[in-house]
Amino acid sequence: MRPITGREELDLFSQLPYFLNEELADDLVQGRRRPGWMWMALRGDRLLARAAWWCRPGDDTPVLLDILDVDDDLPAADRVEIGVRLLRAAMSATLPSGSPTPEYGRSTPPDWRDRDDTRRVVQDRMTILERTGATLFVERLRLEWRPGTPIPEPSGRLAFRSPRGGTELQDLMTRVLDGTLDAHSRHDLTEMSPRAAATRHYEEELARYPSPRDWWRIAVLPDGEPVGFVVPAHNGYNPIIAYLAVLPEHRGNGHIDDILAEGTRILARQGVPRVRAATDLGNVPMANAFRRAGYVNFGQEINMTWT
Structure with a gap:
């Protein structure tokens, strides 16, 4: 050995x-x-x-x-x-x-x-x-959008802009942790504050992607109030939807479909061969949003951890 x-x-x-x-x-x-x-x-x-x-x-x-x-x-x-x-x-x-x-x-x-x-x-x-000594932590769906799959046209309910300043996205990431169904985020919240969890996620993952940050989008209502965000990116292997979320007070209104479509549209404009994404098997609302957007479940992932 x-x-x-x-x-x-x-x-x-x-x-x-x-x-x-x-x-x-x-x-x-x-x-x-x-x-x-x-x-x-x-x-x-x-x-x-x-x-x-x-x-x-x-x-x-x-x-x-x-x-x-x-x-x-x-x-x-x-x-x-x-x-x-x-x-x-x-x-x-x-x-x-x-x-x-x-x-x-x-x-x-x-x-x-x-x-x-x-x-x-x-x-x-x-x-x-x-x-x-490891135990099963979570099982995740691996999803893929393929060129030629229709992308819904903008509904007009939301507008999209780039994040303002260096902290706006982290501020929104902190807020969306309230009520999150993501197993990794829920675990982080047992060990640290929402702000600390959001900052670590931002600094250790999102900020390190080699793709342009001007792909990132904040979704806003006509009066400018933020509703959610999407982070299209490239992780060195594939174009991905790195993060997608709706703020707690705006959940249940169908905004996730518009936000996901915008993120997919940004990557599709780059002429990519595919767009990859993943979500927990138990995060049914997010999984359903990807399916409505034409993403195919091409695989799953087993995550195990040691305590």
């Missing part, structure tokens, strides 16, 4: 299939991964299991465990045992002592529970994680 020596071992590390394999080389170049964070369990030249962490460019520590795979041809008991041994060794050597353990994320087909092959793959990984 050891980390890869460098890019020259990417072919070995990629012997186990997962869609992220095609991104690994560029991730290393961009600083989103490091060889010392990409661990393998080997028997000779055969890759039995692997684990890898990801970070945003410029980070010094991992922020997400997004690869955990085992050779699915191994006997069931061996798959779990080898996976547990590898993950424990990798975590001990990779993660700073005393720091929070990064969340785990696994992309799955939308119907993974309905097929024996995909259900076994996901359940094996979840069992490995549970053996190291």
Whole structure:
């Protein structure tokens, strides 16, 4: 059990299939991964299991465990045992002592529970994680808008403008946390104030996207009162709807459809091949808004955490 020596071992590390394999080389170049964070369990030249962490460019520590795979041809008991041994060794050597353990994320087909092959793959990984102390945190829908899908014309009920100053968006992000259905935001609110949670989200994610900030939009009523906002962005992999929200006092009036359409329209004008988005499986109002806007549920994501 050891980390890869460098890019020259990417072919070995990629012997186990997962869609992220095609991104690994560029991730290393961009600083989103490091060889010392990409661990393998080997028997000779055969890759039995692997684990890898990801970070945003410029980070010094991992922020997400997004690869955990085992050779699915191994006997069931061996798959779990080898996976547990590898993950424990990798975590001990990779993660700073005393720091929070990064969340785990696994992309799955939308119907993974309905097929024996995909259900076994996901359940094996979840069992490995549970053996190291992780528990299921939330399951999320992965959504995609594709060129040619109609975008609703503006209803005329709202106008859109760029955020004013450096703090207006953070002010609105703070307000929309009241009554939020997002599991990560709800967890943040157990540990910090709404303002602190909004500021951290802004500084650690939104402000670090390489895309132009003049894509960001505040939705306002004819008298100028803010109703909500949308943050279209590019995360280095795909164009995305990074954040979409309606202020508590304006929820239930259908404004989410206009705001999402505006964000999608901004990205579509860039000639993008797709627009990606995600929301919690349990956030039914948001999921329904994406479906009404023509977004397709192309996958799901399992998030697990250690406490």
